[in-house]
Amino acid sequence: MKALERIVAEKLLKIKAVKLQPANPFTWASGWKSPIYCDNRKTLSYPAIRTFIKLELARIISEKYEEVDAIAGVATGAIAQGALVADLLGLPFVYIRSAPKDHGLENLIEGELKPGSKVVVVEDLVSTGGSSLKAVNAVRNFGCQVIGMVAIFTHGFPIAEQQFKETKVSLTTLSNYDAVIEEAVKINYIDETEVAILQEWRKDPANWDPDA
Numbered sequence: 001m002k003a004l005e006r007i008v009a010e011k012l013l014k015i016k017a018v019k020l021q022p023a024n025p026f027t028w029a030s031g032w033k034s035p036i037y038c039d040n041r042k043t044l045s046y047p048a049i050r051t052f053i054k055l056e057l058a059r060i061i062s063e064k065y066e067e068v069d070a071i072a073g074v075a076t077g078a079i080a081q082g083a084l085v086a087d088l089l090g091l092p093f094v095y096i097r098s099a100p101k102d103h104g105l106e107n108l109i110e111g112e113l114k115p116g117s118k119v120v121v122v123e124d125l126v127s128t129g130g131s132s133l134k135a136v137n138a139v140r141n142f143g144c145q146v147i148g149m150v151a152i153f154t155h156g157f158p159i160a161e162q163q164f165k166e167t168k169v170s171l172t173t174l175s176n177y178d179a180v181i182e183e184a185v186k187i188n189y190i191d192e193t194e195v196a197i198l199q200e201w202r203k204d205p206a207n208w209d210p211d212a
Contacts, residue, residue, distance in 0.1 A: 004056065008175035009183040011049050012153065017042040018180055020190055022197040025210045033210055035194075035201050036177070040124040040152045044080055053174065054084045057150050060172050061089065061120050065147050069117040072096055072109070074124075074135045081152070082122035096121075096135040108138050115143035123151035126171065129160035133167050148172065153180075157202065177202060 012018040019026075022035040043049050061068060070092040073082025079095045086093035094111030113119070119139050123132050126149075136146045148170040154160065156177045164171050181198055184190045190198070201208045 003179075005173075005175045005179035006183055008053070008056070008152070009179040010187075011052065012038070012040070012043070012175065013180065013183060013187070013189060015042050015046055015049060018153070020180070020184055020194070020198065022190065022194040022210075032205055033208055034205065035198055035210070036155070036180075038125050038153055038155075040081075041077055043152070050081075050084070053081065053152060054088060056174055057081065057085045057122065057152075058088045060150050060174075061085065061148075064170075064172065065118075065120050067118050068120045068147060070094065070113055070119050070144075071122060072113070072119050072135070072139055073122045074132060077124035078122045078151075081124060085122055092117075096138050098131060098134070109142055113139070113142060113144060117144045118147045119144050121146055121149040123149060124153070126151050126154040126160055126173065128157055129163040132160075133163055133169065136167060136169055150174075155202065155205075157205065 017038065017040055019037045020035060025033045025035050026037040028034055043053055068091065071082050071086035073079045073095040075095050075097050082095065083093050094109050094113045097108050097110065121135055121139065126132050132149065139146050146169060151171065151173045152175065154173045154176050181195055185195060
């Protein structure tokens with residue numbers, strides 16, 4: 001039986017939630033050039049895939065974090081998926097803004113979160129880990145305990161792995177960069193020469209030059 005990470009990779013590639021273009025790189029909001037683009041919001045438009053992801057995230061939380069009191073989604077990409085998971089598990093749900101609201105109560109966490117709660121954070125995508133861990137800190141600063149994070153996909157950057165380790169946050173993802181590359185080769189989406197480009201990029205994505 002195919003491992004879960006390969007199954008999810010196959011689904012993400014099928015609906016073009018993940019695109020690979022080593023020869024024609026994307027430009028991220030950060031300005032980085034990248035041979036991969038991931039938009040997991042697309043999974044919400046496909047009921048069967050949306051349900052599969054919801055079930056698998058909920059299963060991981062049930063198995064690893066039995067003591068969970070609440071689910072927190074990271075805005076904006078993980079709000080819908082986090083709410084679906086919380087609903088399935090019968091747990092309270094909140095979401096964490098990237099910045100406080102500039103009016104009203106100026107909330108950073110939207111919804112009602114009881115101080116002292118044990119929280120699992122849901123993410124759609126982990127890249128450098130910066131925004132994900134900012135959300136973790138928001139929950140901790142509110143007086144709650146983050147007992148883990150689950151996400152659909154991670155690029156597996158060394159900087160992210162280091163930051164999660166230093167921040168003492170356990171991260172579990174449904175799929176990852178390596179699984180996507182393996183699946184993409186299998187279905188002839190990319191060839192072996194493009195694999196080398198994809199692997200080279202991940203070593204130092206901030207300084208990667210596709211024309212070098």
